[in-house]
Amino acid sequence: MPPLPDYRPKQLSLGPLETEILNIVWDMGTATVKDVHDQILADPDRELAYASVTTVLRRLTNKGWLTCHKQGKAFYWQPLVSRKQAQAIKSYDQLHRFLAVSNPDVVASFADSLDTASLEQLSEIATRLQAIRKKREEKR
Known part of the structure; x- marks a missing residue:
């Protein structure tokens, strides 16, 4: 994406x-x-x-x-935006709305109910986030 x-x-x-x-x-x-x-x-x-x-x-x-x-x-x-950009924008918006109305216990409960494939995706996302943040820090 x-x-x-x-x-x-x-x-x-x-x-x-x-x-x-x-x-x-x-x-x-x-x-x-x-x-x-x-x-x-x-x-x-x-x-x-x-x-x-x-x-x-x-x-x-x-x-x-x-x-x-x-x-x-x-x-x-x-x-004005590509189909892929629109998908990224909508996903970002949905995630932010979910996090805005949920407390940490609700989010943790939701994450706990995910299947193995989804949990692997979350782990991959966390790894990518770390890499992005590391690159951002290196630029500073």
């Missing part, structure tokens, strides 16, 4: 349609409303108004996930 980017979207929570459309834009890199609309309608069982796609793209822009620029008569949307 990549390190946390300096940029974070204003609002992390996304609805199902917002998530679907964001994934389409990530796959395309740059997309117009028509590009996204055509991709959704490629599924013969789907119906979605062109105006609805426009609304969701604008909403994703307002939430800080996309940027929009006009070229000629068309508007083009691009992601």
Whole structure:
């Protein structure tokens, strides 16, 4: 997973349609409303108004996930963070929310209930943290 980017979207929570459309834009890199609309309608069982796609793209822009620029008569949307950066941002946010509402006993109880594979992952994470902190100290 990549390190946390300096940029974070204003609002992390996304609805199902917002998530679907964001994934389409990530796959395309740059997309117009028509590009996204055509991709959704490629599924013969789907119906979605062109105006609805426009609304969701604008909403994703307002939430800080996309940027929009006009070229000629068309508007083009691009992601402001990559899919991997978004995963890192969301994971970081979830972990911080979990730690903020939990006392050390709850966190310890949760960790104690993990299976062996998860405990090995936690051990690997702790090792990586030590290496990162050591490098940071060496730079000072």
